[in-house]
Amino acid sequence: MKSKIIQEDIKTIAEELRPVADKLSGKTLLITGGAGFIGNYLLLTIDFLNKNVLKKPCRVISVDNFITGLSYQIKESPTFKAIKHDIKNPLKIDEDIDYIIHAAGIGSPKFYRIYKIETIDVGVLGTKNALELAKEKNVKSFMFFSSSEVYGDPDPRFVPTPEDYNGNVSCTGPRSNYDESKRLGEALCVAYHEMHNIPVKMVRPFNVYGPGMRLDDYRVLPNFVSNMFKGNPLPVYGDGRQTRTFCYITDAMVGFLKVFLSDLNKESFNVGNEKGEISMAGLGNLISEIFDNKIEVKNTAGLNDAYGKSDPKRRCPDLTKIRTKLGYNPKVNLKTGIQRFIQWAAEEHNLKSPLISPKLEKSV
Numbered sequence: 001m002k003s004k005i006i007q008e009d010i011k012t013i014a015e016e017l018r019p020v021a022d023k024l025s026g027k028t029l030l031i032t033g034g035a036g037f038i039g040n041y042l043l044l045t046i047d048f049l050n051k052n053v054l055k056k057p058c059r060v061i062s063v064d065n066f067i068t069g070l071s072y073q074i075k076e077s078p079t080f081k082a083i084k085h086d087i088k089n090p091l092k093i094d095e096d097i098d099y100i101i102h103a104a105g106i107g108s109p110k111f112y113r114i115y116k117i118e119t120i121d122v123g124v125l126g127t128k129n130a131l132e133l134a135k136e137k138n139v140k141s142f143m144f145f146s147s148s149e150v151y152g153d154p155d156p157r158f159v160p161t162p163e164d165y166n167g168n169v170s171c172t173g174p175r176s177n178y179d180e181s182k183r184l185g186e187a188l189c190v191a192y193h194e195m196h197n198i199p200v201k202m203v204r205p206f207n208v209y210g211p212g213m214r215l216d217d218y219r220v221l222p223n224f225v226s227n228m229f230k231g232n233p234l235p236v237y238g239d240g241r242q243t244r245t246f247c248y249i250t251d252a253m254v255g256f257l258k259v260f261l262s263d264l265n266k267e268s269f270n271v272g273n274e275k276g277e278i279s280m281a282g283l284g285n286l287i288s289e290i291f292d293n294k295i296e297v298k299n300t301a302g303l304n305d306a307y308g309k310s311d312p313k314r315r316c317p318d319l320t321k322i323r324t325k326l327g328y329n330p331k332v333n334l335k336t337g338i339q340r341f342i343q344w345a346a347e348e349h350n351l352k353s354p355l356i357s358p359k360l361e362k363s364v
């Protein structure tokens with residue numbers, strides 16, 4: 001792994017986790033979706049913990065079908081095994097497994113509107129198969145990557161949104177295949193806890209971003225950045241008044257792993273950053289400002305039917321639960337995170353723009 005930015009990120013994550021990481025010493029962890037953005041950060045984090053923190057290494061098995069995941073950033077070794085498998089089909093593993101993280105999923109609205117049924121399959125059948133494996137192996141912890149989309153387009157009275165808000169979700173709309181499969185995934189986790197005592201946890205990420213995201217992911221930050229490098233205006237969908245909050249990957253990973261290594265079973269946790277709720281027009285302007293307003297921001301129609309009328313108007317987490325129960329405290333502000341992301345993208349993809357290097361070197 002050559003990226004200096006990612007190396008720094010992994011060190012930051014591992015240092016924050018030092019007090020709880022010991023649980024993984026000498027254990028085997030299975031992750032689904034290990035070849036994705038979040039999966040790769042997890043694999044790199046465990047690799048770093050193995051080399052620097054844990055008394056005995058944690059062995060990791062990753063399962064991925066590469067439908068949207070691209071590749072692994074670590075090589076196969078005695079502590080890392082990769083299996084190509086679609087988790088919508090039952091998974092047979094001969095060895096013992098101590099921990100499972102079900103991170104496979106199709107999170108980008110661009111791709112979940114292309115792979116409509118696969119999205120439901122991984123959220124529902126994939127979750128059930130992962131839970132069956134957890135039952136067979138009698139795991140110590142099981143974590144499901146749900147989504148802030150379980151809240152749909154929340155009633156403004158429930159923004160910032162706490163975990164006990166039940167959501168405002170269409171079961172037939174353009175986002176329904178993603179949202180409802182995540183909701184049923186959580187319901188499956190709860191049922192397996194109640195019927196089989198599986199120590200399940202669910203996390204609901206709020207617009208997590210950072211280095212390692214595909215630039216052709218089409219979610220807003222990678223899409224803005226890839227357009228910027230092409231010299232195009234930043235495409236703001238609709239009137240641009242819809243808001244999001246963004247959580248840099250280091251903060252998100254610490255939140256996810258604190259939940260995973262806790263004993264708070266049958267619980268769902270928001271993971272995000274409640275500071276800096278910003279409209280998409282504002283986000284375009286923020287990126288433009290980083291480059292002395294030399295980048296144009298342009299309103300345009302949404303890419304597909306998941307935008308426009310189906311675009312949630314506001315999204316911001318209430319983080320009281322994870323802050324009070326687990327001491328979670330996101331630290332990276334939006335501007336710093338975006339600068340790290342842009343610098344990583346420039347280095348990784350050897351992208352050049354007259355606007356980029358001098359500005360970023362000063363500020364990152």
Ligand code: UDP
Binds near residue numbers: 218237302308312
């Ligand atoms: N968006 C945008 N331009 C883009 C991509 C997205 O203005 O190139 C907007 C989109 O309308 C939405 C927000 O950015 O309001 C976040 O979209 P994204 O696809 O990142 O994920 P979502 O939070 O909607 O699942």
